[in-house]
Amino acid sequence: MAFVKKQVDVTPIEDTVFAIVKLAKQAIMEKGEDAVVNATIGSLYGEDGRIVAYDSVFGPYDRIKKEVKAAYAASFTGNESYRKQVYEWVCGDNKLHLAHSVIATAGGSGAVSIAINEMLDEGQTLVIPKIAWGSYALMASMHNVAVTSYELFDGDRFHLRDFERVCREVMEKQHKLLVVINDPCHNPTGYSMSMAEWKQVIGFLNELSALGDVVILNDVAYIDYAYQKDARAYLSVLNEMNAHVMCIVAFSCSKTLTSYGLRCGAALLLAKDAAQVREVEIVFEKMARSLWSNIPNAAMENFTYVTTIGKDAFLQEKQEYVELLRKRSACFIEEAEACALPCYPYKEGFFVTVKMPDNQTRDRFHEALMKQDIYTVKVNTGIRVAICSLPLKKCEGLAKRMKEIYVQV
Numbered sequence: 001m002a003f004v005k006k007q008v009d010v011t012p013i014e015d016t017v018f019a020i021v022k023l024a025k026q027a028i029m030e031k032g033e034d035a036v037v038n039a040t041i042g043s044l045y046g047e048d049g050r051i052v053a054y055d056s057v058f059g060p061y062d063r064i065k066k067e068v069k070a071a072y073a074a075s076f077t078g079n080e081s082y083r084k085q086v087y088e089w090v091c092g093d094n095k096l097h098l099a100h101s102v103i104a105t106a107g108g109s110g111a112v113s114i115a116i117n118e119m120l121d122e123g124q125t126l127v128i129p130k131i132a133w134g135s136y137a138l139m140a141s142m143h144n145v146a147v148t149s150y151e152l153f154d155g156d157r158f159h160l161r162d163f164e165r166v167c168r169e170v171m172e173k174q175h176k177l178l179v180v181i182n183d184p185c186h187n188p189t190g191y192s193m194s195m196a197e198w199k200q201v202i203g204f205l206n207e208l209s210a211l212g213d214v215v216i217l218n219d220v221a222y223i224d225y226a227y228q229k230d231a232r233a234y235l236s237v238l239n240e241m242n243a244h245v246m247c248i249v250a251f252s253c254s255k256t257l258t259s260y261g262l263r264c265g266a267a268l269l270l271a272k273d274a275a276q277v278r279e280v281e282i283v284f285e286k287m288a289r290s291l292w293s294n295i296p297n298a299a300m301e302n303f304t305y306v307t308t309i310g311k312d313a314f315l316q317e318k319q320e321y322v323e324l325l326r327k328r329s330a331c332f333i334e335e336a337e338a339c340a341l342p343c344y345p346y347k348e349g350f351f352v353t354v355k356m357p358d359n360q361t362r363d364r365f366h367e368a369l370m371k372q373d374i375y376t377v378k379v380n381t382g383i384r385v386a387i388c389s390l391p392l393k394k395c396e397g398l399a400k401r402m403k404e405i406y407v408q409v
């Protein structure tokens, strides 16, 4: 007997993160805060061990009239001021000569999910990186879409050859390509591609589009926590996309504003041809209407306020945490280099990932770490260390401790 539809996978979500978070909390209760390293939580936490909630974001939010909070948003695509402001915010100083539209979504997750659902037919294949945010594969599976993956690194660089190989293979099979590029500040490695790498990717995808249409799903969830001065400069390379290539940029207010609970984000559609953008906009609007109807009015209004009138205060407050992330990551990476604990090439962002030769070794290492009260998250051939929530004093000496445990597994 089965009440749910036949095509759906009924195995429960293997929530590796929350299970370990629970264990870490239990260990803290038993042994005290100082005895435990909890590097599991993927949200931004301060040095006081509390989630960061910016005054420059939640001050204005609290001042929004209750009637504005109560009201439905004006449309299924999102409030006009929000849509306009997301475009301005995401593009920054880059002048894009592309047709565009913005659809408000339920977090960055909403943007990624509707893109996977609506750009591929059931049974087609989505291309993602080998080490990636787990939700991509889950979303694909819920939409009856298969997944294949490209090797992310060739040494310390983006593995262009494998990216090309996998994209070509999928394109030859289905004459359509949807490929996820989670950049900048890739989750979970902290890698950001260079301009040259982006140019090569766009050049290749232009060429590949002779065989079928190409959609790049550029997940920029962590873009506002990049250390480089102009993390958005690569967007200008998108001007080189030909008429058969589209880019959907998935933007997350959760990360940018530390407002994870407000469920606000956007899909920014970019392509040469306005008619093509309009077609996707229509489909995404219908999808939004059918899934979440509309996005919290106050969340959109607040984003617009914080990134315009409140911009200076917000940028100043956010920068303090960018600097904190920089300190925490530098501490971990420098110590890892000193003791030869192998890490994936980290440049910026919320996570550092220790490189594992295979998943069996990873599992043993992960267990051994927990025995020493170091709680981390397993990812494909890696151990994710969430420096975003780990106070600096807990980062100190951590790589060395991890290395000592690693040599024993």
Ligand code: PLP
Pocket (backbone or CB within 6 Å): 042, 106, 107, 108, 109, 110, 133, 182, 187, 219, 221, 251, 252, 253, 254, 255, 260, 264, 265
């Ligand atoms: N993309 C990546 C890589 C993420 O890690 C996350 C959240 O963890 C998201 C997108 C979506 O976040 P949200 O739906 O809260 O905007």
